[in-house]
Amino acid sequence: MKVLLISLNAKYIHTNLAIRYLESYCRNREDIDIEISEFTINDNLQSILGEIYKKRANILAFSCYIWNIEESMKIVRMIKKIQPGIKIVLGGPEVTFYGTRWMNRAKEIDYIVKGEGEISFYELLEEIKFGGENLHEIEGIIYRQQDKIIENKDRAPLKELDSVPFPYPEDLSDYENKIIYYESSRGCPFHCQYCLSSTTGGVSFFSLSRVKEELKTFINAKVKQVKFVDRTFNCDKKRTKELLRYLIAQGGDTNFHFEVAADLIDQEMLDIFKEAPVGLFQLEIGIQSTYAPTLEAIRRKNDLSKIEYVVNRIHSYKNIHQHLDLIAGLPYESYECFKKSFNDVYALKPDMLQLGFLKILKGSGIEVDNEKYGYQYTPYPPYEVLLNDHISYEEILKLKAIEDLVEKYSNAHIFDYTIDYLIQHHYQSPFDFFEDFAIYWEEKDLYRQFHSQKYLYKILLDYCKSIFGDFSIIHELLKFDYLLTHKGPLPEFFIENIIENKKEKSFEFLKHGKNIEKYLPEYINNTPKEIYKNVHFELFDREILQLLKIKKGLLPTEELILMFHFPKEPREINQKSLYDWVNL
Numbered sequence: 001m002k003v004l005l006i007s008l009n010a011k012y013i014h015t016n017l018a019i020r021y022l023e024s025y026c027r028n029r030e031d032i033d034i035e036i037s038e039f040t041i042n043d044n045l046q047s048i049l050g051e052i053y054k055k056r057a058n059i060l061a062f063s064c065y066i067w068n069i070e071e072s073m074k075i076v077r078m079i080k081k082i083q084p085g086i087k088i089v090l091g092g093p094e095v096t097f098y099g100t101r102w103m104n105r106a107k108e109i110d111y112i113v114k115g116e117g118e119i120s121f122y123e124l125l126e127e128i129k130f131g132g133e134n135l136h137e138i139e140g141i142i143y144r145q146q147d148k149i150i151e152n153k154d155r156a157p158l159k160e161l162d163s164v165p166f167p168y169p170e171d172l173s174d175y176e177n178k179i180i181y182y183e184s185s186r187g188c189p190f191h192c193q194y195c196l197s198s199t200t201g202g203v204s205f206f207s208l209s210r211v212k213e214e215l216k217t218f219i220n221a222k223v224k225q226v227k228f229v230d231r232t233f234n235c236d237k238k239r240t241k242e243l244l245r246y247l248i249a250q251g252g253d254t255n256f257h258f259e260v261a262a263d264l265i266d267q268e269m270l271d272i273f274k275e276a277p278v279g280l281f282q283l284e285i286g287i288q289s290t291y292a293p294t295l296e297a298i299r300r301k302n303d304l305s306k307i308e309y310v311v312n313r314i315h316s317y318k319n320i321h322q323h324l325d326l327i328a329g330l331p332y333e334s335y336e337c338f339k340k341s342f343n344d345v346y347a348l349k350p351d352m353l354q355l356g357f358l359k360i361l362k363g364s365g366i367e368v369d370n371e372k373y374g375y376q377y378t379p380y381p382p383y384e385v386l387l388n389d390h391i392s393y394e395e396i397l398k399l400k401a402i403e404d405l406v407e408k409y410s411n412a413h414i415f416d417y418t419i420d421y422l423i424q425h426h427y428q429s430p431f432d433f434f435e436d437f438a439i440y441w442e443e444k445d446l447y448r449q450f451h452s453q454k455y456l457y458k459i460l461l462d463y464c465k466s467i468f469g470d471f472s473i474i475h476e477l478l479k480f481d482y483l484l485t486h487k488g489p490l491p492e493f494f495i496e497n498i499i500e501n502k503k504e505k506s507f508e509f510l511k512h513g514k515n516i517e518k519y520l521p522e523y524i525n526n527t528p529k530e531i532y533k534n535v536h537f538e539l540f541d542r543e544i545l546q547l548l549k550i551k552k553g554l555l556p557t558e559e560l561i562l563m564f565h566f567p568k569e570p571r572e573i574n575q576k577s578l579y580d581w582v583n584l
Contacts, residue, residue, distance in 0.1 A: 001031055001032055001033065001058050001059065001125070001128070001129050002033045002034075002035070002055070002056065002057045002058050002059070003026070003032060003033065003034040003035070003057060003058070003059045003060075003061065003125060004034075004035055004036075004037055004052065004055050004057035004059070004060050004061070005019040005022055005023055005034065005035065005036045005037070005061050005063070006019070006037050006038075006039075006052065006060060006061065006062050006063070006072075006075075007019050007036075007037075007038050007039070007062075007063040007068070008038075008039050008040060008041050008043075008048070008068040008071050008072055008075075009038055009039070009040050009041070009068070010040065010041060010067050010068070011040060012040055012178075013177065013178050013179050014040075014178070014179055014181075015038070015175065015178050015179065015180060015181055016038060016063050016181075017167060017181040017182070017183065017229060018063050018091070018092060018117070019036055019038075019061070019063050020036065020167035020168060021117075021118055021164055021167045022034075022061070022091075022117060022118060022121050023035075023036055023167070024164070024165040024166060024167045025118040025119075025121070025122055025164055025165060026121070026122050026125060027165070029122070029125075029126075031129060032125055032129070035055065035057075037051065037052065037055065039051070041067060041068050041071050045071065045074055045075065045078070048075055049075060049078050049079060049082075052075065052079060053079065053082060053083070057086070058086065058087065059086070059087045059088075059089060059125070059128065060076075060079065060086060060087070060088055060089070061089040061090075061091065061113075061121070062075075062076065062088070062089070062090050062091070062092075063091060063092045064090050064091065064092035064093075064094040064095050065092055065093060065094050066093075066094055066359060066361070066381040066382040066383065067381070067382065069094045069095070069381050070380065070381055072090075073106060076088050076090075076106065076108050076109065077106070077108055080108040087110045087111070087128065088108055088109050088110045088111070089110065089111045089112070089113060089121070089124065090102065090109055090111070090112050090113070091112065091113035091114075091117050091121065093196050093361075093363075094362070094381065095112050095114075096112075096114045096115050096363065097196075097362040097363030098362050098363070099112040099114055099142045099151065100142060100149050100151055103142055103144065103149045104149065110143070110144060111124060111141055111142065111143050111144075112141065112142040112143075113140060113141055114140045114141065114142065114154060114155075115140055115154060115155060115157075116140075116155065116157055116158060116186070117140070118158070118164050119140075119155065119158070120138060120139060120140035120141055120155050123138045124138055124141055135150070135152075136150065136152065138152060139152055139153055139154065139155035139156075140152065140153075140154055140155030157186070157187065157200065157201075157202075157204060158186075158204065159204065161185075161186065161204055161205065161206045161207075162206055162207050162210055166214055166217075168180070168217075172217070172218070172221035172223060173221075175221070175223060176222075176223075176224070177224070178224075179224075179225050179226075179227050180218060180223050180225065180226045180227065181226075181227050181229050182214070182215075182218070182226050182227070182228055182229065183206070183228065183229045183230055184205065184206050184211045184228065184230055184233070184243070185203055185204065185205045185206065185230045185231075185233075185235075185236075186200070186203070186204050186230075187200040187201070187202050187203040187204055187231070188200065188203060188231035188232055188235075189202070189203055189232060189235045190231075190232065190261075190299075190300070191299045191365075192288075192298055192299060192300050193297070193298045193299050193364060193365030193366045193369070194288075194298055194327065194330065194358060194359075194361070194364055194365070194366045195231075195361070195364060196361050196363055196364055197231040198299075198364070198365065199363055199364070203232075203235055203236075205236070205239070208239060208242060208243070211243065212243070212246050215243075215246070215247065215250070215256075216250060218254055219247075219250050219251075219252040219254050220252075222252070222253055222254065223254050224253075224254065224255065225254065225255045225256075225257060225282075226254055226255070226256050226257070227257040228256065228257060228258050228259065230258070230259065231259065232259065232260065232261050232264075233258040233259055233260050234258070234260045234261060234264050234265060234269070235261070235264065237264065237266065237269065240269065241268060241269055241272060244269070244272045244273070244276070244281075245272060247280065247281075248272070248275060248276055248277070248280065251277070254280075255279055255280065255281070255282055256280065256281055256282065257281075257282040257283075257284065258281065258282070258283055258284070259283075259284045259285075259286065260283050260284070260285060261285075261286075262285045262287075262306065262307040262310040262311060263302065263303040263306040263307055263310070265310045270310065270313050270314070273314055273317060273319075273320055274317050274319075276317075276319055276320060277319065278318075278319045279319070279321075280319075280320075281319075281320045281321075282320065282321040282322075282323070283314070283320060283321070283322050283323065284322075284323040284325065284354075285307070285311065285322065285323065285324050285325065286325040287302060287307060287324055287325060287326060287341075287345055288300060288302075288325060288326060288327045288330065289326065289327065289330055289333055289338075289341045290302070290304055290340065290341045290344040290345070291332065291333050291337045291338075291340065291341055293331075293332040294330045294331055294332045294333040294337070297330070297331040297332055297373075298330060298331065298365075298366070299365070304344070307348075308348060311324070311348045311350070312348065315348070315349060321351045321352070322350050322351050322352075323350060323351065323352040323353075323354055324345050324348060324350035324352070324353055324354070325354045325356060326338075326341060326342060326345055326353065326354070326355050326356065327356050327357070327358050328355060328356070328357050328358065328385075328391075328396065328399045328403075329357055329358035329385035329388065329391060329396065330358055331366070331373045331388070331390070332373075332390055333390060333391065334390045334391055335391055335392075335395040335398070335399075337390075338391070338399065339429070339431045342355070342430070342431045343429045343430055343431050346410075346430040346431070347430075351411075351413070352411045353406055353410060353411060355399070355402070355403040355406055357384050357385060357396070357399070357400070357403075358377075358384070358385040359377075359382050359383050359384055359385070360375060360377045360383040360384075360385065361383065362383070367383075373388045373389055373390075374387075374388045374389030374390075375387075375388045376388070376393075398435070398438065401438040401441065401442065401447065402431075402434045402435060402438050404438075404447065405434050405437055405438055405441065406434060408456060409434075409437075409456065409460070410434075412453070413485075413576075414453070414481060414482075414484075414485040414486075415456075415457075415460065415478070415481050416481060417477050417480055417481050417484075417548060418460065418474060418477045418478045418481050419433070421473070421474065421477050421547070422464075422474070426467075426468070436467075437460075437463060440463045440466070441459075446459060454486075454491055457478060457481075457482055457491065457493070457494075458491070458493045460478060461474075461475065461478055461493060464478075473543070473544065473547065475494070475495065476540060476541075476544045477544065477547070477548075478494075479494050479538070480540070480544070480548065480562075482494065483536055483538060483562075483564045483577065483579075484564070484576040484577050484579070485576055485577065487534070487536070487566065487577075488536075489536075490538075496538070497538065497539035497540070498539070499537060499539050499561065499584065502537060502584075505537075505584035506532060506535075506537055506584065507528050507529075507532065508584075509582065509584050510528035510531050510532060510535075511528050515582075516531070519563065519565075519580050519582065520535070520565060522567060522568050522569075534565055534566060535563055535564065535565045536563070536564045536565075537561055537562070537563050537564075537582075537584065538561065538562055538564065539560070539561050539562075540560060540561075540562055541560075542560065545560060545562075545581070560581045561581060561582055561583070561584055562579045562580070562581050562582075563579060563580050563581075563582045564577045564578070564579045565577060565578055565579075566578070
C-alpha cells in the first residue's frame with residue numbers, strides 16, 4: 001500500500017513539519033510504503049496534479065492550513081476525477097474543527113484525522129490495509145460509513161512525545177536553503193482567544209537529552225535557520241536556560257528562532273542572551289495590543305512594563321534580532337486605540353514590527369463569540385476580519401496601507417535616520433507619519449506598482465519635497481541612510497556634494513598604510529584599487545553630522561568627508577556600513 005503525504009507550502013523555503021512526523025512514525029511499518037511530496041501554493045495546479053498522479057499512490061494525505069486548504073481541495077477534486085478509487089485523507093488545524101462540515105461539503109474526502117495525528121493516522125492506515133471494518137475503534141478520526149459521516153471521539157494528547165521518531169533524515173543536504181521547523185514541546189500554557197493553541201490544554205515536552213541531540217544534528221549539518229514552532233518556548237524557565245546555554249556552547253552558524261513571552265524572561269535569562277554570539281538567536285514576542293479592555297477580552301495578560309524592560313535590554317546587546325507582533329481587529333480596539341498600541345510597540349524599536357490582521361480561526365474562542373463583537377470576516381480562508389463593532393472596513397484598509405509601508409520602510413532598516421528625524425521633527429507620533437505617508441501613496445497610485453528598493457528612496461524624497469518647503473536636511477539624511485546600506489555610486493536622484501579631484505585624492509589616501517591600519521584594518525593586505533571598490537567618500541556639512549550625533553572628535557570645518565565601508569564580517573545584528581570622517 002503506497003501512501004503519499006502532501007503539503008502545499010506558502011513558500012519554497014518552508015518545510016512542513018507535520019507530514020514529516022507522520023512519515024517518521026509510519027516509516028518501516030509492514031506493507032506501508034510512505035513518501036512525502038511538497039509543493040507551494042504558487043505552483044501550477046496542473047503540474048502538481050501530474051506529479052501526484054505519477055506517484056501511483058493508493059492513499060493521498062493532505063496537510064491542511066488556512067493558507068493552502070483551497071488549493072489543496074482543488075487538487076483533491078481533480079485527482080478523484082482521474083482516480084475515483086483513491087483514498088483521500090485530510091489533516092491539520094483547518095479541518096480539525098468542524099470536520100464533518102468539510103466531509104458534507106466535499107464528497108471526495110474519505111477521512112479526516114483530527115488534532116495530533118501520529119497514532120490516529122497510523123491506525124487508520126492499518127485499518128484500511130485490513131479492510132476498514134473497525135474504523136469505529138480509532139480515536140481522532142472522521143470517516144464515511146455508507147451514506148453517513150461518523151466522527152469518533154477525540155484522541156488524548158500524547159504523554160510520551162519521545163515515542164515519535166525524529167522527523168528529519170540523517171542527510172540534511174536537501175535543506176541547505178530551507179527553513180527547518182522544529183518543536184521541543186507541544187501545547188501552550190496560555191488561553192489567548194484568537195489562537196487554536198488555547199484549545200490543547202497544557203504543555204508536554206520532548207526530553208532534553210533528545211532535543212539537545214537533534215539540535216546538534218542541525219548545527220553539524222550547517223542548517224541556516226531552525227524555527228521552533230513551540231507556542232511559548234520559554235514557558236519552562238529552567239529548561240529554556242539549559243537549552244540556550246547548550247546552543248551557545250555548541251557554536252556554529254545556525255540561527256535559532258523562538259517565540260517567547262517577554263514577561264517570563266528573568267535577569268538570569270537576560271544574562272544568557274547577552275552572552276550569545278551575534279545572530280545565534282532570533283526572538284518573536286507577541287504583544288498583540290496594549291489596550292487593557294482588548295487584552296482582557298482575549299484573555300491575554302501582558303506585563304507591559306516588564307516587556308518594555310526586557311525588549312530594551314536585549315536591544316542594547318545588539319546581538320539578537322527581535323520581532324514584535326501586533327494584531328489589528330481584536331475585540332474593543334478601535335482605530336484610535338490601535339494607534340496607541342502601534343506607537344507603544346514602535347517606541348521599543350523592534351528589528352521587525354509585524355502588523356498582522358485578525359483571522360477568525362475555526363474553533364478559537366473569538367470564532368465562538370464572534371457575534372458578540374459584531375465581526376464580519378471573509379467566508380473563506382484565511383477568514384480575515386473585515387470589520388467589527390469597534391473598527392470599520394475603511395479603517396482596516398487604512399491599516400493595511402500602513403502595514404505595507406512599515407514593511408517596506410521600517411522593517412527594512414534602510415531609512416532609519418530619515419524616518420526618526422521626520423517623526424521627531426514633523427509628526428506627533430510614528431503612526432501619524434505612516435498614516436500620512438500612506439495617503440500620499442494612495443494619491444499617487446503607488447500601491448498598484450512594483451518599486452525597486454532604490455526607488456523607494458526617491459518616493460520618500462518626493463513625498464518630503466511635496467510636504468516641506470526646505471527639505472535639504474532630509475535629502476542629506478536620506479543620502480546618509482542610503483550609503484549606510486548600499487555599495488556603489490549614488491542614484492541620480494540624489495545630489496552629490498562635489499569633492500574636487502575625488503578619485504585621485506581617494507587613491508592617495510588609500511595608498512598610505514597608516515590610513516588603512518587606522519580605518520580599514522580588514523583590508524591591510526589589499527591594494528588601493530581593491531579597497532576603492534569597497535569604500536565610498538561623501539561630503540556632508542557639519543549641521544548634518546551634528547544631527548546624526550557623530551562625535552568623533554571636534555568638527556573643525558563647515559564640511560567634512562565621511563568614508564563608508566562594509567566590514568567583511570558582521571559585528572552586530574542589522575550590520576550596516578561603518579563610517580569615519582577623514583581628510584582627503
